[in-house]
Each structure stands twice: as C-alpha cells, then as structure tokens.
Amino acid sequence: MRETPLSNCERQFLVQAIAEKKRLDGRQTYDYRNIKITFGTDYGCCIVDLGKTRVLAQISCELVAPKMNRPTEGILFFNLELSQMASPAFEPGRQSELVVKLNRLVERCLRNSKCIDTESLCVVSGEKVWQIRVDLHLLNHDGNIMDAASIAAITALCHFRRPDVSIQGEDVTVYTPEERDPVPLSIHHMPICVSFSFFQQGTYLLVDPSEREERVMDGLLVIAMNKHREICTIQSSGGIMLLKDQVLRCSKIASVKVTEISELIQKALENDKKVRKEGGKFGFAESMPNQRITAYKMEVAPVDTDDIGKKAEDLISNTEPPSEIIPSPVVRAPGTGQIGEGLQNSWGLDENEDGEEAEDQTMEEELQTMDVKVKSVNKEDPIVLSDSEEEDVVVLEPKIMKKEVKVQASSTAASKKKKKKKPAH
C-alpha cells in the first residue's frame, strides 16, 4: 500500500506550530512521550511503548563455532524488522532504505560500543561460543523508531539469562534451566539513542519526534549515549548543516534524557525481578490493562464433555462408509506408475490438420492401449475407419487391442466428421 501523502495545509500547519513552539500533542520541545516497558514470560522478551510506537524485542542464544579471526569472542546478531502491521507503507519482502538505516544504527549503537562483553560468551576457545541473537519487531509506527528500538534492545539484553555452562577438562556441560539457574549476560553499560529532529534548516529543534513531525522535518540527529555521559554513536542525516554549539547542546540534552530513561529501565527490571522471585504472576497476560473497556479477561473455563463419546459414536455409526473408488496403479514402464486416468483432451484436434494431428493421435492411442479400464464410449458413434488416419496409426497389439484402437479412431473420426460437415453445409 502506498503511504498516504501529507497534504500541504497540514505540512504548513505543523511547521508554523513548531515555529511558535507548539507541538500537536501538547509536549514541550525537550519532552519525551510516556515510556512503558513490559516483560514476557521467558527471559529476554520485552515490549517497549514510546507513546504509541511499540517495539517487541526477543533475545535468544545458541552455541556455534566462532569467527575465524576472533576465536575467543562470542557473536552478536541484530535484526530489526518493520512489521507490516506497523504502517500501511511497510510491505513484506522489500528492503527499504529505512530498514537498512535502522539496522545499521542498532548495530553501531550496540555492537561497536562494546556494551556487551563478548569475551565472556566464549565457552571453548576456537570451537564453541555463544551467539546472541537480538530480534526487534516494530509493531506500531508513531515516530522515533530508533529510540524505542534501542531501549527495547538494551532492556531485553539486561533481562536475558543464558544457560549455565561448566567445563571440566575436555567435557563441556550445558545445564537446562531446571538443573541450574540461567546466568545473565555481562553488560558494561547501557547505550540509549536519543533523536533530535530539525526544522527550517536547523532553526528549530524537537526531541522525540512523532510520526507527523518526522514527515515534515528537514533532518535528524541521533546520539547514542550511556548514563556515564559517553557518546557511543552519533549520526546526522537529512543533509542539514549543524553548527558545533548546536551539536554540543544536543549532547547535553541527550545526557539528561539518557539518565532519566536508564533509571526507568532499571526500575522496570527490578520490578520484574521482584515479581519473579516472589512467585507472582508475570508475563504479557498479566500486564494487560484490566481497567480499560477494550480489554477483557475470562477465567479458566471447564467444558462439558459428558456425552461426547455417545455423540461421536452416533455420528460415526450413521455415516456411510466411503465409496470404494481406489484405482489400482498401472505400471507403464519400470520406474513409472500411474493411478487414475487424468483428463482427456476434449478440444477435438481440429486446429492442425496435418501430420501433427496424426502424431497426436498415435500418442493418444498408445496411451489408450496401456489402460486397464476401457473408457465408456458413446456406442452410438459410427465406427467408420477413414483412410487418411489409418495410415499413420501404429497398432501395437493388433489382436487384443484392436477394439480400443477402433474406438479411439472412431471418436476422433466422429469429431472430424462433425468438423467436415460444417463446411459442407
């Protein structure tokens, strides 16, 4: 589906409102939307809502052979997908620029910043290392995918637990979660992306642009930072020319925002840890808002199965057995079998009146002679053997199959006759 184009009046309205320091949803220039983090039942699964933008993150791990040039390091694999439900413009199977750009930013933010200790993912140097796979799915696009994705990724990585491994000499034992508690990943710091959108050639700046604001912006500056005020990645796109003090100002704003968001993530992780420890219920089912009228829950419901057996028996005893039409297989040649007869060419062979027709006929007749069952043929067709056809006919077993040859010839003869009749009349 094509993206609905933005009308000129809407564009003008947005730009003018931004010039007057007003945003559509009433936020201030440096305000973030509400961030909500919920965790799933298994470790490493979380959903982050940044306003209405929703991202699902899932971490999984696998033991694989390490890369040749890095035998003692684990492997990190990132994959961000824009689901088709996130926006009508996203179509499956087409790698748009946006997907490539976002994936590259996620990789730079999390891999190049070395926030995860890959050395600790090594099990047997040169042979077995952990491959950590980060899958991010965008579920709803309401602007600022990058921030939501980076929050979801780092939160899920902090939440994830990998199976415990013990090495005794040559033997490596991987314990299941039931045998030994799984172990968290070793994470040095938490890089979080903060996006700044620029309007009117860099005159106005907004933090955390919504989808409408993204449509009218001139350029985007993304700064990935951790709470120790270290910049992990910085990217400026859109071709806007920024001054040095503008970039420095943005980095100061980013450090404030990152501190707030990091606190939020820590709180969410601690809450989840507490609930799991106390044995309470956790997971997406629990985090469904009960008070909303759009959400509804039903308790465990027993189903009455008292007379199921009798009902099923009645049904089976009342149905008729299937009619026996199992055709027996026919072996044409060693290695080839045929079940059933397939469809017959009912077009009448009246287009090419030359040799081709005769060839078709011979092929058909050869086929017919091999069949076990004789087709029911309209006995009223006159069995006339016309001369022109007979010459090209190859009769395989003249004694036994002559009858069928006649029948076939008659049906084509009949059709030919019908055709021949037409010009005559």
Next chain:
Amino acid sequence: MMQVTQSGSFQHAAVLREFGCEHSLLSRPDGSASFVQGDTTVLAGVYGPAEVMVSKESFDRATLEVTLKPKVGMPGVAERSKEQCIRQTCEAALLTRLHPRTSITLSLQTVHDDGALLACCLNAACMALMDAGLPMHCLFCGVCCAIDQQGTIKLDPTAREEKESRAVMTFALDSTDCRVMMSSTKGSYTAAELQQCIAVCQRASESIFQFYRDSVSRRYCKA
C-alpha cells in the same frame, strides 16, 4: 454402517486456559487485537479494504493477504502453512465480494508461543477483523486439542503437552452452526477419536463465542 470399537472411558480433561483479549491497541492499523490463551499471545493487525497492486487485483472480490511472523528468525514453511490455513478460514468468513479490486492485509505476530498457536492466531484474526469493521457472514474461532498417549483428549494444550501427545488437532469453527471450517491435524488417531475431538471442540467454541460477545459488549455497552 461402520463398525465402532469402544475405546475405554471417555474421561477427558476438557478445560480451556485463561483467555484475554484487547482491541484497538495499535493506532496505525484499521483494526487490531491481541489474544492471550494462558501464556500464548498473538497480536493481529488488519488494513483494509485498501489499494491493491494491479498484479494481485481480483475483479470481483477483495484480495486477502495473511502474514504470520515468528518471534525469532525468518518465517519458514511452518508459518507459511499456518498462513494458508488462516487465509482460507478468513476468506470463507469475509464477504469479499462487497469490496472488489481492494486488498485486505492481515498481519499476525507471535508474541509468545506456549501451545495452541494456530488456534490463538485464528482467534486474534477474528477479533482484529471485527475491530476493523470488515463485513463477515459469520465469526470464527480456533480451538486446539491434543490426544495424549493414554487416549485422553486434552483441550487447549500447552507446548509441553503438545510435545508429549500422540496427535494435535486444530479446528476453526463458525459461529452460526459450530461447524468445522478448517482443520489442521498432526499425528495419528482413529476416526472415532477425530469425531470425539470435533465434538469437544464444538462445546469449547460455545464458551469462546460467549467470550467474544462479552468482550465486545464490555466495550460498546453503556452499562
């Protein structure tokens, strides 16, 4: 008349897990719903009727596309086969002839798989289509049941129960007569067991349809 052998007692553990659903939780799609069965959660989003590519256009009806995405990895053959099952059920239920030369896109995302995934996808799909306001001539629901090694029928199995069972069956049933619209089965079972499973699922579908009605009336009724 076919011979029927009596297969022991008919004590079946027929209990549906805790259900939950939320409508209109995403702002971009025309209709969206999240359906939770125990721990299995599926999110569905519907766009339509909308513009269709000329290559996929159908002159007399709407073209329905279904996509199911797993949480980890690329979609494989299992997802494709589930998509076909869901697509055939939706095509049978939707009044596609009312919107010719348009497309209806249904996207499903597995949020957590703890057994009965295809049934949960069908339920989420039906709720999302309802939320989008697409005309249907009947509602449908998905019910999953498993036959374990002892021959007991277990309704709405968890992932562990599915693994340990001899046969797993998923049926899509319609709301008007509770008849089977689609069936997808795995494993070996007798004809009698199949009929028993269908009968159990039909009973279960009554509570599922009541759940649909209750959730919609909670949203739209003033009281």
